Amino acid sequence: MSNSQKIRWRIFRWIIGFIGICLFMYWNFFVYFAPIYFKLINVLFFCMLFILFRVLFGPTPADRIIAVDILGVLTIGLTALLGLYYNQSFFMDIGLIWALMSFIASLAYAKILEGRSLDD
Amino acid sequence: MIREIIGMALIVVGVAFDFLGVLGLIRLPDVYNRLQASTKCVTFGSAGILLGAFVLQGFTNFGFKVLIGIVFIFLTSPVAAHAIARASHRSGIKLTDESIVDLYKEDHELKEE
Numbered sequence: 001m002s003n004s005q006k007i008r009w010r011i012f013r014w015i016i017g018f019i020g021i022c023l024f025m026y027w028n029f030f031v032y033f034a035p036i037y038f039k040l041i042n043v044l045f046f047c048m049l050f051i052l053f054r055v056l057f058g059p060t061p062a063d064r065i066i067a068v069d070i071l072g073v074l075t076i077g078l079t080a081l082l083g084l085y086y087n088q089s090f091f092m093d094i095g096l097i098w099a100l101m102s103f104i105a106s107l108a109y110a111k112i113l114e115g116r117s118l119d120d
Numbered sequence: 121m122i123r124e125i126i127g128m129a130l131i132v133v134g135v136a137f138d139f140l141g142v143l144g145l146i147r148l149p150d151v152y153n154r155l156q157a158s159t160k161c162v163t164f165g166s167a168g169i170l171l172g173a174f175v176l177q178g179f180t181n182f183g184f185k186v187l188i189g190i191v192f193i194f195l196t197s198p199v200a201a202h203a204i205a206r207a208s209h210r211s212g213i214k215l216t217d218e219s220i221v222d223l224y225k226e227d228h229e230l231k232e233e
Contacts, residue, residue, distance in 0.1 A: 114210050
């Protein structure tokens with residue numbers, strides 16, 4: 001692929017992404033009729049789609065590890081919003097346990113990626 | 121009334137920061153740049169959401185759990201990010217072509233001599 005063709009393809013990809021994000025935001029905040037918590041939860045789910053893209057097609061293993069780590073962080077926010085809407089406090093228990101598991105998992109993945117085994 | 125406004129503003133800012141961090145995770149060219157963008161999800165994104173939930177709820181059952189969550193996130197996430205960056209540099213993942221300097225590599229070579 002020549003250089004000008006590459007630049008044209010990048011601009012095309014940028015425009016497609018921008019239009020997609022604008023369509024989603026318009027649908028979410030002006031068409032979809034729900035409480036404000038559900039709209040914010042929809043934005044978080046949209047972010048999770050992007051993260052799943054990075055998990056599936058990440059060029060290197062480190063990209064996938066970062067994506068899974070950030071998925072855990074977003075899940076805490078998701079459980080906090082759910083708990084605020086339903087006024088139940090046990091959602092935060094789920095979030096805390098999820099964050100703990102995600103932290104341990106990313107440390108273990110980093111250790112394996114570095115080339116060491118888990119018990120040294 | 122004022123408490124609800126401040127709490128909802130914190131939550132909206134947190135969700136916006138989450139979205140921008142994930143956009144950086146998608147768009148940036150390199151593992152280290154992606155890590156630097158996506159760690160912003162933690163300190164202003166999810167911690168902002170949790171702080172907004174604490175402002176909305178006050179010192180109740182839910183509020184204390186949210187405070188514990190904030191402390192937990194702030195303690196664990198930089199450790200994980202540092203471990204991932206160190207491991208990916210040691211396992212030989214290259215920087216992007218536009219990068220100018222690699223200070224970690226220089227320090228490491230100096231230590232080995």
